[in-house]
Amino acid sequence: MASKTSLSGFPEWLPQERLVELHVLDTLRETFELHGFSSIETRAVETVDQLLRKGEIDKEVYGVSRLQEDEDGGPKEGQLALHFDLTVPFARYVVDNAGHLNFPFRRYQIQKVWRGERPQEGRAREFTQADIDVVGDGALPFRYDVEMALVIIDALSKLPIPEFVLRVNNRKLAEGFYRGIGLSDAPAVLREIDKLEKIGAQAVAANLIENVGATQDQADAALKLASIRTEDASFVEQVRALGVQDELLDEGLAELEEVVAEAVRRAPGKLVADLSIARGLDYYTGTVYETVLVGHEKLGSVCSGGRYESLASSGKRTFPGVGLSVGVTRLVSRILSQGLAEASRSVPTAVLISLVDEDSWSEAQDVAQQLRARGISCEVSASAAKFGKQIRHADRRGIPFVWFSTRDESGAVTHEVKDIRSGEQVPADPASWMPPTEDLRPSVGARVSSAE
């Protein structure tokens, strides 16, 4: 079913597939708005300097320059590049517009991003992200970390996707624990822990000893921490049982407990405390989230994020934030490739207004106009082919109804509408006829297995 594309890593959808993507996008937008998030968009380009401030992802970035300028050679000061996520542009937007925004500022942002990585299943070079963030001016209550998890659970629950689990950890918890056992280079420890799923505990322990200078006991303790994973707040007890004392650890435990406790109460089973999650801990400063689809773990995280103590800063002013990013293209690709959902038809059109003769086109447009005024999508036949041919055209396009207007010898017009699936044809008034609700628009739902 996937459409052909001549460029690897740049997926394009057929109209019927696009309806599934639109359904996902509309659902996310609606949910984010119900939670009080405002829409913004940022330009697709940032300056290279802005994008490479972290200095670690230059390989992935697409530079942009007018073809005429290209002869000058490599990247220049102030050169432009396509954004690779929506967080860096949002941080820049907040600083640019701080005087016009009310804090805490809640925004959602749904846009394409570009990364020059090697394309593979679940990883495209052009893909759509849907981000939500709350950003404060100077301070941002921890409560938002709890709220963001709830918003995302609400949003994902409405999508035609398999069961999902939000895995949550906390940078303070991890860093405090490592400090408590005498390992001060938390990022180095986390880089090793991050390989756990790939290379296993023994190899990670060896790396911790060799690369981070840990003792066998320290490595064992770090691995014990990473093995803790609970659906409720019992992780606190399990961490305490490891006997490590540290203030930052206490703070991290309390924060993670608050997130988990509220999720248990409100969305049981959707969120776990998973102390092996190392993702992004390099730049996040507290809560971190990632999300897997149950049974599709190898697809990777479909929704990730966390807390930044300083999402952006401008002079002495800092803007802490917490946010999550949904990988829309990754989700939609999986829905389509596995047939998890489909659109009920491929066109918005509910009714084809047929032509009885070539002179009736304008009158047919009158009928169409009356139907559209009531929100019914329709098209008018372009030529007065035999009715059978016009019906076949509707059938091929997936249009459920065909409208007939015929004039008798006295000049009186009779309107009828045919459901071409059942063959039933009934008199209908253009001023009042409505199709059944389920036929008004294409809907997206679990795939109905076809006869073939």
Place this chain on the structure above:
Amino acid sequence: MASKTSLSGFPEWLPQERLVELHVLDTLRETFELHGFSSIETRAVETVDQLLRKGEIDKEVYGVSRLQEDEDGGPKEGQLALHFDLTVPFARYVVDNAGHLNFPFRRYQIQKVWRGERPQEGRAREFTQADIDVVGDGALPFRYDVEMALVIIDALSKLPIPEFVLRVNNRKLAEGFYRGIGLSDAPAVLREIDKLEKIGAQAVAANLIENVGATQDQADAALKLASIRTEDASFVEQVRALGVQDELLDEGLAELEEVVAEAVRRAPGKLVADLSIARGLDYYTGTVYETVLVGHEKLGSVCSGGRYESLASSGKRTFPGVGLSVGVTRLVSRILSQGLAEASRSVPTAVLISLVDEDSWSEAQDVAQQLRARGISCEVSASAAKFGKQIRHADRRGIPFVWFSTRDESGAVTHEVKDIRSGEQVPADPASWMPPTEDLRPSVGARVSSAE
């Protein structure tokens, strides 16, 4: 009101401005779907070869390459570039996916495009276009040229913009006329006619004589044709009065008459036959459209398009098409800079659920969840500041209602909601309360002049 942007030609909107843009985008989408157009998107990049087939716009094109590859120098075979319109990508999409599409294929496409031109009022380097096209396989009835004008008039009529006029001309009419008076290089004539508004009739006549080799009589006749502009089909008579005979001219006259006659009947005053319109005649093959806002003519065309006899081709197969492209960013920039419309508030939120004490956050979330289930956008306060402070927060964000849940000594909870504009506070049930319809969502309409 316009937001700051640090990069000239790459406009960004504040949240309240973005609501105006969203309103325009939603209205266009809804109208296009009512007329049976399917949504598609194409990737932002095409190969440079694909984009430069016409060979005339290379200065405007932004090349794209991974920063790591950049050291190799200038453009390469197969190099990528950002699309500068949605027509070229759509043509490529039709060829790529022809086996999966039903013809005539009706699509709308709303995406950003990029052009490296010098930014000025109404001309950005990154901007959004909303295109509709119908494309046939081998043939496409002329009737679609009439229909496209009607669809666009319907769409533009629903936008918060000034009166507009669709100016329509026909390439066959112009080319046939020039041939009939002995001028065979129609594109050359049209390039001169195109300067009419800028340099005046006398200078154009001189250019026609000098650059195109016209006689004084030929130049006069060409200018007489270009001076014809009628709101009804009377242009036919005026052209006939010039006494030129040519088959192609007859064909063009008949086509343009069909477009104008239907528009007169259905949307009087919205469309004129304007025989001076030269725009795009180089590559269009029949009908051409452009659109100006009355009183804003200097802004340029806000919606243009036309008929291509061969939008795309693949081997022996050709795909004729007719389409129009709305300049969304140009329209929205004008709406915002002139205050033609505005959003009724800057946030989607209708209700702020206040906190009576720090422990009530989770219960406040319960109230929020009940309201959201009925489509009411709400947020929960992040801290139990004094009610006055929570109300001021709502006021600053433009949220019209604040919800209070208080518990008396017996433990019974009383819910009340306050309209902070009127100060009226009434008991309310989270399971049934609804705000007035006009407060449910931000709406976009003609600007209400403020008190200041």
